[in-house]
Amino acid sequence: xxxxxxxxxxxVKPGGSLRLSCAASGFTLSNYDMNWVRQAxxxxxEWVSSISTTSYYKFYADSVRGRFTISRDNTKKSLYLEMNSxxxxxxxxxxxxxxxxxxSSPCYDEYWGQGTLVTVSS
Amino acid sequence: xxxxxxxxxxxxxxxGDRVTITCRASQSIGTSLNWYQQKPGKAPTVLIYAASSxxxxxxxxxxxxxxxxxxxxxxxxxxxxxxxxxxxxxxxSTLLFTFGPGTKVDIK
Numbered sequence: 001x002x003x004x005x006x007x008x009x010x011x012v013k014p015g016g017s018l019r020l021s022c023a024a025s026g027f028t029l030s031n032y033d034m035n036w037v038r039q040a041x042x043x044x045x046e047w048v049s050s051i052s053t054t055s056y057y058k059f060y061a062d063s064v065r066g067r068f069t070i071s072r073d074n075t076k077k078s079l080y081l082e083m084n085s086x087x088x089x090x091x092x093x094x095x096x097x098x099x100x101x102x103x104s105s106p107c108y109d110e111y112w113g114q115g116t117l118v119t120v121s122s
Numbered sequence: 123x124x125x126x127x128x129x130x131x132x133x134x135x136x137x138g139d140r141v142t143i144t145c146r147a148s149q150s151i152g153t154s155l156n157w158y159q160q161k162p163g164k165a166p167t168v169l170i171y172a173a174s175s176x177x178x179x180x181x182x183x184x185x186x187x188x189x190x191x192x193x194x195x196x197x198x199x200x201x202x203x204x205x206x207x208x209x210x211x212x213x214x215s216t217l218l219f220t221f222g223p224g225t226k227v228d229i230k
Contacts, residue, residue: 033217045158045166045209047219059217062123095165106172107213108156112165 002026002111004096009116016086016120022079022096022113030054030074033099035109036081038092038118048094049081064090086120093117124148126212126222134230141197143225145210150190154214157186157195160224161206169208170195197227205229 008020020036036048049070050059058070069082079096093115100110125148135141145155153173158166168177170186173193183198197204210222 035219037221044207044224045160045211045221047211047221050217050219052217057217100171102213102216106156106175107154107216108168108171108211109158109166110168112167115165 002098004098004111004113006094006096006113006116009094009118011119011121012086013122014087014120017082017084018086018118020081020083020094020096020116020118022081024077024079024096024098027098029072029077029079033102033107034072034079035097035099036070036079037095037097037109037112038090039095039115040089040092043092046092050099051079083118086118088120091118091120124151124212124214124218124220126210126220128208128210128222128225130225131223132226132228134228135200136230137200137202139200141200141204141227143195143208143210143227145188145193145195145222147191147193147212147214151212151214153189154212155186155188155193156211156213157184158209158211159204159206160209166209200227 003025005023035050051070067085071080095115096113097109098111101107127146155173157170160166174186207226
């Protein structure tokens with residue numbers, strides 16, 4: 001069974017940093033591109049960042065570029081999101097997702113974790 | 123930048139109704155369009171990928187159509203468990219994604 005379990009969320013002051021982790025199980029992480037998607041309270045979904053299987057390609061939404069860094073460790077079966085210079089509008093539930101396709105077939109977020117809440121407030 | 127719009131932003135419907143939600147891309151994306159359903163407090167789940175392909179396990183009352191810039195999600199014979207928020211997503215550029223703002227379907 002595919003499982004994605006996020007951790008590392010919490011309360012942080014504006015300007016602070018946080019590192020999110022996503023533990024993957026039930027599949028071989030190195031075979032899949034991965035995403036981070038967030039959802040502010042009562043708002044819609046926002047794509048944050050994506051990373052290719054070997055970490056060669058990394059992409060970011062304009063709203064987080066230069067502040068967030070996506071990474072992965074396939075040997076540890078883990079995906080990460082390093083978040084710096086956090087702002088109140090970064091407050092959201094952050095989801096880790098496994099992508100299907102993307103290199104040679106239709107691309108979509110096939111599996112989602114349960115999410116971890118990040119609150120940026122003084 | 124790619125922009126996605128959805129209409130309506132919300133709608134009220136009854137069990138058994140046929141519901142149509144529209145998604146529009148700011149530029150042509152072929153059929154690189156997915157639809158997700160999200161219920162309160164839960165992660166989204168994919169319903170339709172590549173504009174019209176039904177994800178395994180999703181009931182056949184859900185269907186998708188369209189190409190280029192205009193897309194439609196149709197729910198025929200709306201069921202109580204279908205009351206949720208629906209999002210479209212474009213995946214035209216490799217590993218660059220954009221979601222639509224969502225359409226909330228609630229009970230009339």
